[in-house]
Structure formats: C-alpha cells, structure tokens
Amino acid sequence: MSVVLRDRRGLVGFAVLVVVIGCALAAPVVTSGDPNVQGDIVATRFLPPLATDRAGDFHPFGTDRFGRDVWTRLIYGARVSMGVGLLAVLVSVTVGMAVGALAAHGRGPLSALLLGLTDFALALPRVVLLLLLAALWRPSTGLVILVLGLTGWMSIARLVHGEVRALAAQPFVDGAVAIGARRLRVLTRHVLPNALTPVIVAAALGIGNAIMLEAGLSYLGLGVQPPTPSWGNMIASGRDTLVNAPWVATAPGIALVVVVVACTLLGDALRDALDPRRRGNLA
Amino acid sequence: MLATLGRRLLTGLAVVLGVVTLTFFLLHLAPGDPVERLLGPTATAEQLAAQRTALGLDRPLPLQFAAWLGRFARGDWGVSIAKGLPVAAVLGAAWPATVRLVALSLLLSYLLGIALGALQAARSGSRTDTALSIVSVTLFALPGYWLGLMLVLVFTYWARLLPAFGAAGIDSDYLTGSAWLADQLRHLALPLATLTLVGIGGAARFVRGAMLETLSQPFITTARAKGVRPAAVIGRHALRNAATPVVTLLGLSLPALFSGAVFVEAVFAWPGVGRVLVEAVQGRDYPVVMAATAVSAVLVVAGNLLADALAAWLDPRVREGAAPS
Numbered sequence: 001m002s003v004v005l006r007d008r009r010g011l012v013g014f015a016v017l018v019v020v021i022g023c024a025l026a027a028p029v030v031t032s033g034d035p036n037v038q039g040d041i042v043a044t045r046f047l048p049p050l051a052t053d054r055a056g057d058f059h060p061f062g063t064d065r066f067g068r069d070v071w072t073r074l075i076y077g078a079r080v081s082m083g084v085g086l087l088a089v090l091v092s093v094t095v096g097m098a099v100g101a102l103a104a105h106g107r108g109p110l111s112a113l114l115l116g117l118t119d120f121a122l123a124l125p126r127v128v129l130l131l132l133l134a135a136l137w138r139p140s141t142g143l144v145i146l147v148l149g150l151t152g153w154m155s156i157a158r159l160v161h162g163e164v165r166a167l168a169a170q171p172f173v174d175g176a177v178a179i180g181a182r183r184l185r186v187l188t189r190h191v192l193p194n195a196l197t198p199v200i201v202a203a204a205l206g207i208g209n210a211i212m213l214e215a216g217l218s219y220l221g222l223g224v225q226p227p228t229p230s231w232g233n234m235i236a237s238g239r240d241t242l243v244n245a246p247w248v249a250t251a252p253g254i255a256l257v258v259v260v261v262a263c264t265l266l267g268d269a270l271r272d273a274l275d276p277r278r279r280g281n282l283a
Numbered sequence: 284m285l286a287t288l289g290r291r292l293l294t295g296l297a298v299v300l301g302v303v304t305l306t307f308f309l310l311h312l313a314p315g316d317p318v319e320r321l322l323g324p325t326a327t328a329e330q331l332a333a334q335r336t337a338l339g340l341d342r343p344l345p346l347q348f349a350a351w352l353g354r355f356a357r358g359d360w361g362v363s364i365a366k367g368l369p370v371a372a373v374l375g376a377a378w379p380a381t382v383r384l385v386a387l388s389l390l391l392s393y394l395l396g397i398a399l400g401a402l403q404a405a406r407s408g409s410r411t412d413t414a415l416s417i418v419s420v421t422l423f424a425l426p427g428y429w430l431g432l433m434l435v436l437v438f439t440y441w442a443r444l445l446p447a448f449g450a451a452g453i454d455s456d457y458l459t460g461s462a463w464l465a466d467q468l469r470h471l472a473l474p475l476a477t478l479t480l481v482g483i484g485g486a487a488r489f490v491r492g493a494m495l496e497t498l499s500q501p502f503i504t505t506a507r508a509k510g511v512r513p514a515a516v517i518g519r520h521a522l523r524n525a526a527t528p529v530v531t532l533l534g535l536s537l538p539a540l541f542s543g544a545v546f547v548e549a550v551f552a553w554p555g556v557g558r559v560l561v562e563a564v565q566g567r568d569y570p571v572v573m574a575a576t577a578v579s580a581v582l583v584v585a586g587n588l589l590a591d592a593l594a595a596w597l598d599p600r601v602r603e604g605a606a607p608s
Contacts, residue, residue: 119294120301127542128302128576131564132309212426216546219428220561235429239550242432243440253429260424 003273010269016262020255024078031069032057035076036227038066046245062247064237070251077229077252082259084145084224085211089203091149092210096156097192097199103157104164105187115161122154130217144223148210156202163195201271208263215256231256291591295584302580303355303573307348310572317364317567338364340569351573361570365563370574373559378578380450381555384471385544388478393533395479396486397522403487404494405517415487423484427543431477431550438473445472448552474551478543482536489532493525500524527598534590537583 004010023030044053044067052058053067061070103114133147167173168191176186211231217223218232226233231252238249318334319326326334335341339350354361360370399419403412439447446452452466497503498521506520507513545557552558556575563571 120298124298124302124305124580127545128306128560128579130542131545131561132306132572137313208424212424215426216428219546220549235426235432239432242436246436249429249432253426253433256426256429257421257424261420264420264424 004266004269007269007273009265010273013262013264013266013269016258017266020078020259020262021082023075024082027072027075027079031072031075033072035073035229036068038068046241048245049247061251062245064234064245064248065241070234070248073229073234074231074251074255077231077234078255078259080141080224080228080230081211081214081232081256084141084148084214084230085207087145088148088152088210088214089206091145092152092206093156093199093203094153095150096153097160099153100157100160101164101187101192101195104161104168105183114157118154118157118161121151122158124151130213131220131222139217139222139225141224141228144214144217147217148213152206152210156199156206159198159202160192160195163198164191167191167194197274201267201274204263204267204270208260208267211256211263212260215252291588295588298584299577299580303352303577304348306576307351307573308344310567310569311344311347313567317569320566321364351570355574355577360574363563363568363571365566365568365571370570373571374556374574374578377554377556377559380553381544381548381557384474384478384547384553384555385540387471388475388482389533389540391475391479392482393486393529396483397490397529399483399487400490400492401494401517401522403491404498404521405513407495407498416491419484419487419491421484422480423488425481425484426546427477427481428546428550430480431473431547434473434477435550446470447473450554474547474553477547477550478540481543482540485536486529486532490525490529493528494521497521497525523597527594530590530594530597534587537586537590541579541583 005014044055044063045065047053047059047063047067049062049070050058050060051062053063057069059069059071061074063069064073099114099118103111103118106114129151130147133143133151137143164187173186173190176190177183181190214223214230215232215235218230219236221233221236223232224230226237234252235249235256238245238247238252241248318331318338318340322330322334332341339347342350351361358371360374362368363370363373366373396419399415403415403419406412435447438445446469450467450470452458452470454466458466494517503516503520506516511520541557544555545561547553548555548557549561556579559571560575560579562568563575
C-alpha cells in the first residue's frame with residue numbers, strides 16, 4: 001500500500017475516494033439533513049449556487065425544481081451511487097472468482113462449460129442485457145446491484161482462470177499437495193490468495209465503471225428510483241431544467257467524473273505497484 | 284486458417300443463438316403485456332384473449348420461440364405490436380442512423396486515440412505525457428449522456444450554434460446539395476463529438492500501454508542502434524507491432540460502443556436503433572426487441588471476427604494460427 005501511495009496517481013485517487021466516502025458516511029453532519037425535504041417550493045426552487053434562501057439556509061450548489069438542496073442530495077446520492085458500485089463489484093468478484101477458479105481447477109467438461117459460458121457472456125451486448133433486466137422487473141436499487149454484478153464478472157473470471165492455471169504449476173502447490181492437503185484446501189488457501197492481485201486491480205477499475213453504468217440506468221429511469229437521490233437520476237432530473245438551472249445536472253456529473261477518475265488512477269497505481277515489470281515507467 | 288475461421292463462425296453463431304434465446308425467455312417471463320397496452324384499459328377479457336390468440340401469444344413459450352426462430356431465419360421478422368409496421372421496416376429506418384454515428388465515432392476516436400497514445404509513449408515520463416494522461420483519464424471517466432447534456436448546454440443554449448436533437452431539421456426534405464449536407468453535419472456534430480470524446484480516452488490509454496510494452500522490446504533497441512530516425516522507430520517499427528492488440532480491442536469494444544450509443548441516442552433523440560430498442564423494451568414490443576437484439580448480436584460477433592481477421596493480416600505471427608490468448 002505504501003508503494004501505491006508513493007505513486008502520485010495512487011495518492012490523488014486514494015485521497016479523493018477517502019474524502020468522498022468520508023462525506024457520504026458523515027452525510028447528516030456535512031449537509032443540512034434530509035435530501036428529500038421540500039421547503040417552500042415557490043420561494044426556494046431554482047436558487048443558484050451560493051444562494052441563501054429566505055429561511056436563512058445556505059445552498060452551496062443551489063436548489064432543484066422542488067427547492068431541495070443540491071449539495072445535500074449530492075452527498076446522499078454519493079451513498080447510493082458508491083454503495084451500488086461497491087456492492088456490484090463485490091458480486092462480480094465473487095462470481096468471477098468462483099467461475100474462474102472452478103474452470104481452472106476442474107477438468108474436462110465442467111471446465112469447458114464454464115469457459116464457454118464466460119466467453120458467451122463476454123460477447124453479449126451488456127447494455128441490451130442491462131436494459132432488458134432492468135426494464136423487466138420493477139426497478140429498484142437491489143436489482144441494479146444484481147444486474148451490474150451479474151454482467152460484470154467475466155473479465156474477472158478470465159483473469160482468475162489464467163492466474164490459477166499459472167500458479168498450479170508452482171512448486172509451493174506441489175508442496176501443499178505432498179503434505180496431504182485436499183484439493184479444495186489447496187485451491188482456497190494456497191492458490192487463490194496468490195491470484196488476488198490482478199483481481200484487486202480489476203475491481204478498482206470496475207467500481208468506476210459500475211458507478212457510471214448505475215448512473216446511466218438511473219438516467220434512463222431504469223435504476224435507482226426517485227425520490228431516493230442517485231447521481232444518475234439527479235442528472236436525469238436536471239436534464240429538464242438544463243436551460244434555467246444548469247447546476248442541477250452539472251454538480252452530480254462532476255462528482256461522477258471525479259470519483260471515476262479517482263478509481264481509475266488508484267487502479268493504475270495499484271497495477272503498476274503490484275506488477276514489478278512495470279515499475280520504472282510510471283507516468 | 285480455414286479451419287480456424289470455420290470454428291470461429293460456429294462459435295459466433297452459437298453466441299447469437301444464445302443471445303436471442305436468453306432475450307426471448309427473459310422478455311416473455313417478465314411482467315407486462317403488450318396486448319393490454321395495445322388495446323388500452325377499456326378492453327374486455329374476451330377482446331384481450333382474442334388478440335392474444337391472433338398474435339400467437341397464448342401458445343407455450345418453447346413453441347412460440349421455435350416459430351419465431353424459424354420465421355426469423357427465413358427473413359420474416361414479424362410485425363411490430365405497438366406500431367403495426369413490419370419490424371424490418373422499423374429497424375431498416377433506424378439502422379443507418381446508428382451505423383453512421385457509431386462507425387464515424389469509432390474511426391475518429393481510434394485515430395485520435397492512437398495519435399495521443401503514440402505521442403505519450405514516445406515522450407514517456409515527460410510533462411506532455413503527464414498532461415495527456417490527465418486528459419485521457421478524464422475523457423475515459425466522462426459518462427456519455429452527461430457530456431452530451433453539457434455540450435447541448437454550451438453549444439445549443441449558450442452559443443446557439445448547433446441543434447440539440449434529431450438527425451435532420453424539419454425542413455431537411457426541401458434542402459438540396461450543400462444546404463442538405465450542412466444540415467446533416469450540424470445535426471451529427473454534437474452526438475458524434477460526445478461518442479468520440481468518450482471513446483478517445485480508452486483508446487489512448489490502451490495504445491500508450493501497448494506502445495510502452497513494444498518500445499521495451501529488443502528489436503526497437505536494434506532499430507535505434509542502426510540509426511533509424513526516432514519518428515520512423517515509433518511510426519514504422521513500434522506502432523505496427525502495437526497495432527495487433529489495439530485492433531483486437533477495437534473488436535472487443537464494439538458492444539461497449541453500441542451501449543454508449545444507446546445512451547447518447549437517448550440524450551440527442553437520435554433516430555437510431557438504441558432508441559427503438561429502449562422504446563420497444565418499455566412497451567414490451569416483443570418482435571421489435573427480438574429482431575433488434577438479434578441484429579445487434581450479429582453485428583457485434585461480425586465485428587469481432589473482422590477485428591481478428593485484421594489482426595491476422597497485420598501480424599504474420601497470428602496468421603500462423605498461434606493465436607495470442
């Protein structure tokens with residue numbers, strides 16, 4: 001970890017994520033409270049950024065068409081967007097590791113079946129699947145997590161498959177087998193922990209991607225449902241008022257870009273730190 | 284070579300078949316009924332049942348699927364439940380717009396991305412490299428639908444330069460020659476800029492990595508030792524060798540590009556397949572969803588095959604059959 005933080009990209013990415021996650025966790029403290037509270041709509045709607053309304057409440061990022069504070073919604077939206085991203089990647093990693101490890105470990109038809117399944121899923125147009133799954137059942141936060149998780153595991157499965165195959169030829173695996181460890185134990189205790197590095201990198205990059213897709217689905221109205229704030233549905237609701245209140249759509253978009261950039265930087269730094277061959281040609 | 288091609292074609296066919304099977308059963312198992320939407324809330328139970336029988340929706344699912352597959356393979360794509368038009372006509376009207384948008388943005392984003400990535404690799408570690416890295420990471424992180432909104436805000440509302448939606452102006456039928464072309468280009472500008480900008484980031488990042496990998500190879504050192512000009516080392520020796528993974532990525536990025544197009548089409552009301560698909564899924568217009576999914580799956584598979592063929596043409600080592608995994 002210290003190697004990652006010595007890399008400038010890693011430090012910036014890590015710091016940004018710590019601040020955003022910190023704000024999201026401390027949402028009631030850093031904001032004025034309920035993200036869905038509507039004051040006097042006529043008096044407080046479409047206040048520009050840095051405005052103070054008649055009740056004396058300060059709105060750093062202005063208010064939306066219902067007079068809700070954009071900053072408060074942004075921070076509570078961070079809880080939803082980042083939470084969905086993290087959980088979706090967790091689902092992807094779990095499924096991907098299971099499939100990859102079984103495909104590398106098992107022999108014959110099982111392995112071929114799992115690899116075929118992975119290649120097949122990789123070739124599916126993801127957005128068609130997302131659209132179908134999300135449009136078919138009543139949209140909800142849980143469904144978004146599941147859908148994103150179940151359409152994102154394939155690259156992880158491939159990575160784990162390759163790593164496990166390579167590791168299986170290592171002497172320490174023979175050693176574990178020689179002292180009588182069962183196959184499953186060798187796999188879970190000896191091989192998989194060593195295959196984790198590329199998975200961590202893929203997960204860091206995947207979180208940014210998942211957050212972006214969540215926002216995309218919410219933007220189309222198929223993701224997290226209003227009034228629960230997520231960055232995607234905030235952008236969507238700001239779309240209708242783009243001309244007279246551009247800050248409503250701008251703020252969540254910038255937040256999204258900043259977080260995805262941070263995830264990408266951290267992922268890049270992690271990859272270089274974990275891969276000794278790439279040390280030295282850091283940007 | 285032929286055997287490999289045959290195997291790839293079979294795999295591709297299996298993928299397409301899998302996609303349509305999955306889509307069909309997901310679609311039909313989901314709640315929501317196209318017939319209720321078609322006939323409206325005043326329809327009686329008898330009317331609903333009669334319409335379902337007429338559309339063949341009351342038969343067992345496997346039978347419906349087999350019937351659909353048979354007709355689809357023979358080129359009969361059915362009739363849109365919501366629009367009453369033949370599906371082939373609905374999609375036929377939408378495909379050119381999507382292909383125009385996607386193909387142009389693919390070309391532009393890869394040309395610019397390769398130029399950026401190669402420049403970065405050539406100047407690895409310099410200020411230029413760092414600055415361009417920041418640019419490409421930011422572009423990579425931009426969600427297309429949001430970038431689209433921002434471009435509309437700037438170029439349509441503030442600068443009043445470009446139209447915000449549609450593929451042609453309302454008067455386009457009366458325009459001819461250069462006026463018609465200008466109208467088309469003005470409408471294309473914002474969606475194309477959005478998709479291209481979003482695509483450059485990923486391409487540049489990948490090209491930079493592939494180029495750095497190639498530049499560390501012994502044959503580059505040899506070329507430099509022979510006194511080959513630096514520009515020729517980058518352009519002729521390194522770029523050509525780094526092209527193989529880039530072309531493969533190009534094929535693999537087709538599904539993602541199509542996904543991006545769905546969102547961008549939604550923002551700009553671009554009359555393409557993405558919009559048809561979103562509408563059809565929401566309206567449970569079974570025949571349209573099925574045909575659109577099948578055709579896009581075929582295009583994605585064909586794109587991958589084409590990219591592999593291109594990679595083989597570029598790299599004799601791949602041509603020999605030892606495909607890199």
